[in-house]
Amino acid sequence: MAGEPILDVQDLSVDYLADRGAVRAVADVSFTLGPGEFLGIVGESGCGKSTLLFAIAQLLAPPAEIADGRVAFHGQSLVGLTDRQLAAVRWKDLSVVMQSAMNALNPTKSIGSQFKDAMRAHRVSDRSEIADRSAEVLRMVGIDPVHLKSYPHQLSGGMRQRSMIAMAMLFTPDLVIMDEPTSALDVVAQRSLMVQIKELQQRLGFAIIFVTHDMSLVSHFSDRLMVMYAGQVAEAGATRKVFDAPRHPYSAGLLDAFPSIRGPKVPLTGIPGRPPDLARPPAGCRFAPRCPQVMDRCRVDAPELYAVDGVDVRCLLYDGSSDDE
């Protein structure tokens, strides 16, 4: 990681306010992101990964609210900024690519006019400048600029998602936050989009936070990986380290849940059970009810994040006091 971190998230917690009390969807998440770094965040539905993204981008809407912690972007705290202050940052320095491009694009406006809106909002009014830049970013993602005149329904799912990414590139931001941008696409389109994102990142040098439920998807693209379970960070470290030797039983289970397309065919079991209800999280480790390596004290003591060989792991197997084997 070179230079100062561009994003610094410390002890971030997000609550959903409900009648019977607050539900903590994200609990004490901390990480920093360097310039040009690619962070993959993986986890299953309800683990808090999308809520975390929304909290970082200040897109939470009631009943969700940041309960604690801070988010600093280029040293400036984003928590508590007014919409007007945030507007100056959004698109220009930080852009967000949402899960479903089908719904994120306005169906009644051409691609070009949506690009124009974003640029005008940031006081770029010169017509030829807008036209040139719009064509340029569309070309970057491999779409012919004639499609600036096209409406979203005239494009395929893959092209719509690529236009969303092109739109995020309009101002060459330092950070692009992506929430499952490929999950609605086919394997071939998915693979090609990932390669394209990585190429763009190498060329333009922006940092990426990429949220996905598909661990294998980011395996070849992210520098660091953060595995979330039930609102907490379960394991975080260099992608290769986590893949080659997953330490948390949940990461190991997730990795083993994918049938392989090559190599010997082995019976798999997945991870039986379901994630806990966050309104009533279990005492001790939140993964204990599903964990194949559970020990007695896992049901009592809540594990912290322990540093093991440069990887942070929230598991009592690594707390240094391995008394009960």
Add this chain to the structure above:
Amino acid sequence: MSEIQSREAPAAQPPQQALLRAEGLTKHFKVGGTLSRRTLHAVDDVSLAIGEREIVALAGESGSGKSTIARLLATLYRPTSGQIFFRGQPMAGRRSRAQTLDYTGQVPMVFQDPFSSINPAFRISHGILRSLKLHRPDLPARQRQEEAERVFEAVGLTPGHEMLQRFPHELSGGQRQRVGFAQALATRPKLILADEPVSMLDVSIRVGLLNLMAQLRDTEGVSFLYITHDLASARYVADRLMVMYAGQIAEAGPTEEVLARPKHPYTQLLLAAVPDPRAPLDVSAQAEVGEPPKVIDPQPGCRFRWRCPLAVDECQTVTPALRELLPRHQAACHVARADEEVRPFG
């Protein structure tokens, strides 16, 4: 363990008497207004056979026609042309309500989305008891309850009598999809049409449902048409694999054989796109930006030719037919050869 090993057994011998057979199955949809009437060829001239106790995977990108095939086989659509035979009997002759009920009971469908396919206003028992009453009217009420409990336990929803009393919102996605399988199982099916049954589920529980399909094949003798876009899961569970492209079968054969020696360039492209965390890092692969065509008023010629690096003149004008290149292994490609390794992708 036994599930995985016994999986190879039925694949070793070709299905003698096919359970379900389709010949020249074709489904066209009219698109456009009155002045620009055009025809979308969703499925074009597909022939296939599914044997007893066999899991056949039908793989392809979205828009390739795989779900249309499932709906044709489920008789939700009437084919534009072509025939479906169930146990040798043509479907076209079956018209009465009793015949339809008999067929939909023996060939039920499990849908992709377990969150919208169960009525949220009723207990889980509601749907399955109704289905039993409809399809097996000879069962007295008390035995219906027992049978519902039996199929619930068979799909791993235990204890059955308790799970039946739950409401859908009390179940996880994986459990709901098991309810879908239980409902299919209740009508004593011979073949379950499973349209992307795991793609909406969390990764950690998908494999449990794939194992369930193999287990039902082995213990209940049910065959499956497993529709998926995920080749790795097809490899895990299916005895045979059919790859579809733009409404036609591109390649078919025993799963391991097709994946080890893919003959059609499209199968090779699909294989190369599968993310494999165990494989070494390789970002150098070029981005393939081609997309499957919308098959509207197609001209003759191979439908993959625009994306195919191997295309020759013949591909522009002659639609390739499925040819047997290796024993039981067919591909619809002019260029593919039995003995040669031609690998444009990956």
